[in-house]
């Protein structure tokens with residue numbers, strides 16, 4: 456018996472953008488916040504959102520069918536992840552992060568034109584950053600960065616390390632969290648000149664100015680501050696192509712003292728490139744944002760480390776399905 460095939464999966468894919476649009480609109484009108492605050496009927500939602508009843512009906516149908524809302528005793532309730540992350544005013548609110556790539560939507564739908572007439576620069580979306588745009592960027596992404604950094608200090612013991620170099624450290628999430636966790640550690644965040652102004656604000660807020668410093672520089676060029684005994688490069692991988700990443704890893708190797716370690720954390724493809732989809736999409740995002748970056752596989756990352764001279768190179772899941780960590784030691 457042969458497996459029957461049909462168009463269901465393909466149709467869903469062809470219209471997958473509808474789910475993103477519904478999520479954005481639900482966040483725009485504060486749907487999940489209203490539900491959490493007790494508006495558990497459509498009548499109540501019409502009242503608080505000021506939308507037409509027919510649009511609340513449409514939006515609630517979409518949200519229920521996407522599993523964002525659920526019924527309990529004829530009342531609307533948020534799904535557990537929606538309640539945890541999409542209710543405004545809570546510590547874990549991730550709305551800005553969910554909306555972060557919304558401005559890229561038109562670009563994604565010009566993908567064909569962009570592939571046929573490519574325009575790219577080395578730094579892509581980071582080419583023309585201002586202090587203001589860097590602040591906005593990190594307001595949206597820092598909660599995710601600090602979450603990842605907390606996971607990092609739970610999985611990596613830096614208690615015998617003295618100096619961490621955080622390449623493309625952004626909000627300083629990894630540096631701040633690491634010095635808070637490991638008493639004897641100091642850190643340097645190296646990021647683009649407009650960004651480190653914003654980084655300094657996060658450092659001051661955390662009260663770790665005496666242990667975390669910044670350098671405004673482009674990590675694709677020049678030698679790194681040395682000696683250091685840990686290098687972290689997190690969530691930058693798809694922005695750059697093989698040559699740039701290999702070169703950065705090589706210069707990080709030179710900056711490390713013997714026995715030091717480097718951690719490269721990012722979205723990596725499985726070696727057969729059959730997943731994860733998210734990693735592939737971050738690679739494609741670089742076409743949309745105009746850099747020469749792409750999705751790198753786990754073996755490619757291992758290769759950058761081995762070619763630089765690192766030993767004991769290992770690649771492990773960091774956040775399953777999302778982030779992978781490649782680590783190596785300088786002999």
Ligand SMILES: C[S@@+](CC[C@H](N)C(=O)[O-])C[C@H]1O[C@@H](n2cnc3c(N)ncnc32)[C@H](O)[C@@H]1O
Nearest residue numbers: 600623624625628646647650673674675689690
């Ligand atoms: C997605 S953020 C990650 C921030 C931080 N590592 C984290 O995980 O929270 C990427 C950061 O890399 C920085 N970056 C990208 N290209 C860079 C370059 N060529 N030189 C220095 N920093 C760069 C960006 O400015 C941004 O702050």
